[in-house]
Amino acid sequence: MQTTVLLYRLYDVADEINLETVETILSAQSTTSRLRLSRIPPKSIHIQNPPVGVELGGGKVSLGGTDYDVFYSARVYDLGVVSIIMRVGLAPGTGYGEMKRLSLALEQQDDYEKLFRTQLEKLQQVMSPALVKKGLGDVEEDFTVFFFTDWQEDWDPLPLLLGEEGPFSDWVRRETLRNSFSYSPDDLVIITWDSALVYDASGSTDLPDLLEFANSQLLELRYYDGLLTGEMEKMYDDLALVERGSSFQRLRHYRSIMARLMEVVTEVTDITERIHNSIKVTEDIYYARIYSAALGLFRTGVWMESIQRKMAVIQQNYSMLSDEIVTARATWLEVAIVLLITLEIILGLLQVF
Known part of the structure; x- marks a missing residue:
């Protein structure tokens, strides 16, 4: 050229x-x-x-x-x-x-x-x-x-x-x-x-091509960071809306929110892994230094940390919702057991009299 x-x-x-x-x-x-x-x-x-x-x-x-x-x-x-x-x-x-x-x-x-x-x-x-x-x-x-x-x-x-x-x-x-x-x-x-x-x-044109590749990775990290920000905002809005419903409705909505969160986590985990593996400079030290310097200058590491931080928050909320569902199920099971015991006692008393 x-x-x-x-x-x-x-x-x-x-x-x-x-x-x-x-x-x-x-x-x-x-x-x-x-x-x-x-x-x-x-x-x-x-x-x-x-x-x-x-x-x-x-x-x-x-x-x-x-x-x-x-x-x-x-x-x-x-x-x-x-x-x-x-x-x-x-x-x-x-x-x-x-x-x-x-x-x-x-x-x-x-x-x-x-x-x-x-x-x-x-x-x-x-x-x-x-x-x-x-x-x-x-x-x-x-x-x-x-x-x-x-x-x-x-x-x-x-x-x-x-x-x-x-x-x-x-x-x-x-x-x-x-x-x-x-x-x-x-x-x-x-x-x-x-x-x-x-x-x-x-x-x-090797070096312009290498810099273009680094920019494509930066773009994807920025895109998925924004996607996670939107998903977190939607998650908090949905949770605030669900709290107004009954206990039974909350559990049903919790499951829906958890399914969407898991889908997002899976998608972003897959794409970040593909970004990491999309290009690997193995033996050429000169090209490796230029590529690493470009990634550092473009702050791809900062964007990756932001993504991982938001993923951790989403996964934490997923665990909390899961624990609440498990706790609610255990509570309903205990109530059912108590009702069965009570019913058995009542039936026993009716037979006596």
Whole structure:
């Protein structure tokens, strides 16, 4: 790939996506491919079910008063995520000055955002049969990669990564460049919360692809954290409503609430396990460090802790409801035993008299 800007928008569109069906549907219209990192041996990084990539065509976008040719592609993940990528076509030999101007334009205008949704809606319609429990959530991720095949040491990466002219303090510069990695004189990657600078003289897109994968995991964790928040609120509302009914009605509603809670816990446990196992960097230390740094910077660990904390609260409430049902059943059993004993005594007395 030549020097360019890659704009990513990631969306959660379903609980799960059947990638085999996606390949069958999309390959009839365009060339599809499975994600594979090109610069390392396949055994160095294991992707359990590689996402399906497809080209979506081109168009034009006005950024900062200049019209650019853009090229759209998508990557479909089995976890229910669709990533729409806009690649800005830049003339050969485009240097730092044009990239800086483009970075500032991207930060100052957002009228191009609707173009991502348009591409997503078209893709969703086509691959609808492959979507399991489809529905567009309100959580999305955006990420920008400034990709260079030539980089000079005197170029300042901060205006690109922050979308600002500067000047910048030493603290801002130090914090922005904290996650910088380089394997050889011909490559460099700097990662921030919502952008990255990647220099690779060979044109390999391995690192942008790896960062996109990390963003897809972040998106799913955010989505399921929000799902658990909604389920907890619904649980408390249902419990407050049930308390107004009779004892017998409460037990029946408790069982219904417990069934829903168990379904949620099972679903979230399954998806978090799949997120953990979706990609494993095993032998390549350089890629492993970059991937781990990205996950740390995106705070995926914080989102996972939040999910586990909410799961613990839900499971605790499940146990409390279960104990209450067991206690109520024991109480009714004791009452039944007392009534039977009383009935037996009464019948005995009637026989005597």
